[in-house]
Amino acid sequence: MEKKAISNGWFYRLYAVCGGCFLLLCGAAVLSCFMDFYIRLVVPAALAGMAIVLILFVFSVKKGVLAIFGECNAYLDDAIEGNLRPPKDEETELALFEVKLSRFVHLRQKAFQDANAQKAQIEALLSDISHQTKTPIANILLYSQLLREKSGENREIVERLVQQSEKLKFLIQTLVEMSRLENGMIKCVPRQENVREFCIQVIGDFYEKAQEKNLDVRLECQNEVTAFFDPRWMREAAGNILDNAIKYTPEGGRIQLTVTPYQLFVCLEVADSGMGIREEEIPRIFGRFYRGRETASAEGLGIGLYLAREMVTAQKGYIKVLSRPGEGSRFQIFLPAKGEK
Template sequence: MNEQRQMSNQWFYKIYGIYGAAFFLLCAGIIAASHLDFYRKIIVPAALGALALLLVFFILTIKKGVLSIFERCNELLDQAIEGRPFSADNEETELARFTGKLERFVSMKDKAFRDARLQKGQVETLLADISHQTKTPIANILLYSQLLEERSCENKELVRKLTGQSEKLQFLIRRLVEMSRLENGIIRCMPKKENVREFLLQIIGDYCDKAQEKEQELLLECPQETAAVFDGKWLREAVGNIVDNGIKYTPPRGRIRICVIGYEMFVRIDISDTGRGIREEEIPKLFGRFYRSADSASDEGLGLGLYLAREMVHAQGGYIKVSSRQGKGSCFSVYIPAFS
């Protein structure tokens, strides 16, 4: 190990010097012998053979030294990965300097990790406080609004607007808290094997009344035995956001169809509608935070639903694709890992 630690530029210079001197001496001997007829047939071939051997030993020595250096570097990296302390090198060698720099890098990385974990904890506490502290005032506003609407015969329209805005504020705070938790890695998905058909039937139950209000068909096509690996809570919200958008942007007596196709690695959930569709140039922007297209600017919404849906699906090892034709409807394809 000490021999490996002392590998440096000086070692290479020493090897170059020894083998270089031997090489030039042999070359000089060959040149001198080539002028003597008596030694030409004996000395020259022997000298050439020695020169070849010298080159072979030179290459092997260099290879051994380089491999020793790489072996030592590999040991240092293993120490860094496992968190073991570095052994002190007092020699002024290249490896000693490399060890010192690697030790400083690991120290900086550990400090950055501790700071990030501390900040994450502070963000989580702040989000919990915001969610808790705003829940009661908003609930009271909604309660008083309902009481006013029931008891007062005047200004009912204003009271309804007040109730609507309070519900929107409640929804906005909940979405912002969810978004912050996703972006800071606080939300922890726990995927497990689930039956996809039973999962989608729950979503249809969530939005069946909303679709019936617009006389829309909400259809499901899914084999009974299809299974996938996902977190039911967060995927339910992600797919629910897409279904909700389909209902919102599809005219009365339209159709929202959920179709499931199983593959070897993924299960694809297609949510298609017969709504207004999406402009081609807007498709890449759909999943941006607070993005609202010009066609939907007058509709209710915050522009967070699709962003949250993509992040929730991505956190479970899946992804979302979109295809749409303006005036012909849209299809959102959610890919989640299949159960194998």
């Protein structure tokens, strides 16, 4: 059966031929009922003929439909591989499908190209913002520190100037990083890493800050535990969570880092003895710039947890939070135990 013959016209012709044969056989069977001599011969033959016609009809329809689906499947495979064939110059439903699919693929390719062009423009803009603001902010910080060292008067004003300058620097860096993350410009390169060594590095980044509040920071992890992650971005993600634990734990409290290996994931839990989080606020704490009522007065921008979740998600992990007011919080980071083969 030729593919070009499979159309509405082909089906109509098949219906006409098979239907005509079926009606003739039905008529012969009915007519034989009025002729006693032929009833034993014609009726069985007519019934057998009707069965054969019905079988041939169903077989032909099935063959035609499968041929259409096979052609569509082959055309879709070519489209997926980027070898889109030109539509056939035929007046069939299959040719119409190929024309519409070809149009869809071309529109999709154009949208993909436009998205890449916009992404490149955003990346260039972010790079310009980062580069153009780096020098002025560095100069502001430098002059502020010089004023703090040399000025004997208005020290409180100078201290506020230094603090706000550092906050501005952090804010711009964070916004640039957040925009790159949201637009898929930050590429994670995960690899198999020792989790204990990673945790020691993260604790070391915040050791002095924890010592200032006399916090007891402990780590519980086996030496041989490994996970599949990008140490650079995970160090920042886990650091944001540990930084929050230090910030919201009262002086003299404790922070426990516990690593638990499972079959598919490795769980890094950061538990503190801080103020805790109300249940209704837990779904919102990962939102951009969200600050809870109890933490609104504390230093921060409300971006750390958002960035942490995005970075962990980009590495095919996830974060779970367990907390109650007055009982501290437990942030659990689940990372893939092994990379995909």
